[in-house]
Amino acid sequence: MDEVTTTELAGAIPAQDLSDGELFKELESLHRTRHDTFLHGSPQALAHHTERMVELENEYLRRFPERAVDPDRLRPVG
Numbered sequence: 001m002d003e004v005t006t007t008e009l010a011g012a013i014p015a016q017d018l019s020d021g022e023l024f025k026e027l028e029s030l031h032r033t034r035h036d037t038f039l040h041g042s043p044q045a046l047a048h049h050t051e052r053m054v055e056l057e058n059e060y061l062r063r064f065p066e067r068a069v070d071p072d073r074l075r076p077v078g
Contacts, residue, residue, distance in 0.1 A: 012052065014055075015055045015056050015058070015059035016059055018059070020063070023056065023059060023060060023063070026056050027056050027057065027060060030049065030052060030053050030056060031053075033049070034049065034053065037049045
């Protein structure tokens with residue numbers, strides 16, 4: 001993907017500038033629309049969606065490195 005950031009493409013607020021509540025809402029919205037964008041969006045729309053999703057998810061992980069992990073979602077290593 002190009003060096004253009006997602007926020008430059010859409011005029012979106014940079015992930016690091018969102019409140020926790022805004023970050024959660026943005027993530028929920030992106031995850032809700034992911035399937036349709038993947039199946040029916042243009043290559044540019046899918047690339048933009050992916051860039052924003054990665055930006056928001058990385059910000060979430062930065063803020064909440066000790067997030068609750070469901071042990072039933074873990075797989076054995078090796």
